[in-house]
Every structure is written in C-alpha cells, then in structure tokens.
Amino acid sequence: MSEGQILKGDSIYQGRVIDLSLETVELPNGGHVELEIVRHPGGAAAVALDDQDRVCLLRQFRHAGGGWLWELPAGRIDPGETPFETARRELAEEAGLDAADWTDLGFMHSSPGIFTEVIHLWLARGLDSRPLAHEDGEVIEVHWLPLSQALDWCNDGTITDSKTLIGLYRAGAYIKNAFEMLSEDPGC
Known part of the structure; x- marks a missing residue:
C-alpha cells in the first residue's frame, strides 16, 4: 500500500x-x-533555560491568535538555513540570547491535517546576552519564569501555543530524566 x-x-x-x-x-x-x-518551510523554537532554572518566555501579540500569547522564541526557517541555525537566530533576535549548550528535543507537526509545517525544538543552556533585533510587526515582551511555573501554566491553560506547550513539556521531561540518571549514578 x-x-x-x-x-x-x-x-x-x-x-x-x-x-x-x-x-x-x-x-x-x-x-x-x-x-x-x-x-510552510517549517520553523524552530528554543527553550532557553538559565542557571536558576528559569525559562525565557515571550509575551507576543498575535492577531490570528486573538491577542497576547505566551511563546518560546521561535521563527520560520529561512532558505538555506538549518533548523538549528533558525533556533539560534530567533533566540538572539527575539530574546537577546545565545547559548553554549544546545540539546535537540525533536520536532512536531503543528497541524498535519492541512499544514506541512514541522517545528524543530531545542533546549538552550549556558546563556549569554545579545542585542535584541525584533522585526517590524513584532510586538514582544521578554519574561523569565521558573520552569515549574511555566509547566503549571501549560497545565492550567495560560499557555496555549502548541510549540511552546510541547517544547516546555519535552524540556521538563529531559531535565527530569537527566536528574534521575545522575541520582542513580553511585559515582555522583
């Protein structure tokens, strides 16, 4: 078949x-x-986590979404760009950050019934400041929240953006699994 x-x-x-x-x-x-x-050419998003376990979330105005949404730094893959390059570029432009440590969190289909868009997700750590470079037409506020609070917002409906929900859940699971593996290692 x-x-x-x-x-x-x-x-x-x-x-x-x-x-x-x-x-x-x-x-x-x-x-x-x-x-x-x-x-759609696809996109990439970054879950930027600082050394205090705070995540960078953007409060962004989205006309099609009905107003203000909480989102991860993310954007469309430009021609000739890899998903990783997109995630790094968008993190710098929208949040004013770069990261030394990147972990691939996989990808997701945003709405596969009608939409070809695939969004690649990354966990970004070892953060360093960069100048913001918001595009014309972007209305963005940069906020830092404890990852636990962001996950609570995923569960209570405060965060409704699909890439942000999936990115935060995957990052939370990755961190939890890494912590459990360290806890089980007798050499630690």
Whole structure:
C-alpha cells in the first residue's frame, strides 16, 4: 500500500510565508480525496533555560491568535538555513540570547491535517546576552519564569501555543530524566 500520492495539484495562492494548493491525493487505502494544503518551510523554537532554572518566555501579540500569547522564541526557517541555525537566530533576535549548550528535543507537526509545517525544538543552556533585533510587526515582551511555573501554566491553560506547550513539556521531561540518571549514578 502506498503512503499517499499526489495525483493532481493546483496552486491557489503563493505568499510571503505560505503557499496554498488544492491537491487530489490517492490515499494508502486506494481512495481519492481533494485536500487544501498549506505549505510552510517549517520553523524552530528554543527553550532557553538559565542557571536558576528559569525559562525565557515571550509575551507576543498575535492577531490570528486573538491577542497576547505566551511563546518560546521561535521563527520560520529561512532558505538555506538549518533548523538549528533558525533556533539560534530567533533566540538572539527575539530574546537577546545565545547559548553554549544546545540539546535537540525533536520536532512536531503543528497541524498535519492541512499544514506541512514541522517545528524543530531545542533546549538552550549556558546563556549569554545579545542585542535584541525584533522585526517590524513584532510586538514582544521578554519574561523569565521558573520552569515549574511555566509547566503549571501549560497545565492550567495560560499557555496555549502548541510549540511552546510541547517544547516546555519535552524540556521538563529531559531535565527530569537527566536528574534521575545522575541520582542513580553511585559515582555522583
């Protein structure tokens, strides 16, 4: 059985950030379906954690999201850029930070029913300040919160952005697992 094949594709719109197409697809079960597909180059986000276990969160105005949202520093992958390079660039531009230690937290699909966007997630530690470089049209406040409080905000609905939820949960699990492994090591 195939993994799905495009039988016909028509471009409907090509924009600065996304492209929209109407595609007729053969599904793995042999059926055919017409789908509206939003193509996006993907993105990357950084969970920046300082030596006091505080995480950098941005309070950012998002018109499409209905107002102010809590988010990780993140952005779209530029042509020729790797996901890691994007995460590092966005951390510097949006939060004014660079990191000496980067841990890959995997990737996520933001809305795979219609959207091709894949977001790569990183844990950034060993932080150092850089100049902020917000883009025109960005309204961003930089905040520092204890990671435990940020995770509480994930659970109580204060944080609703999917990349931020997943990034914080994965970073929390990574840190917890690393701590447990150190605790079990008799040489520590």
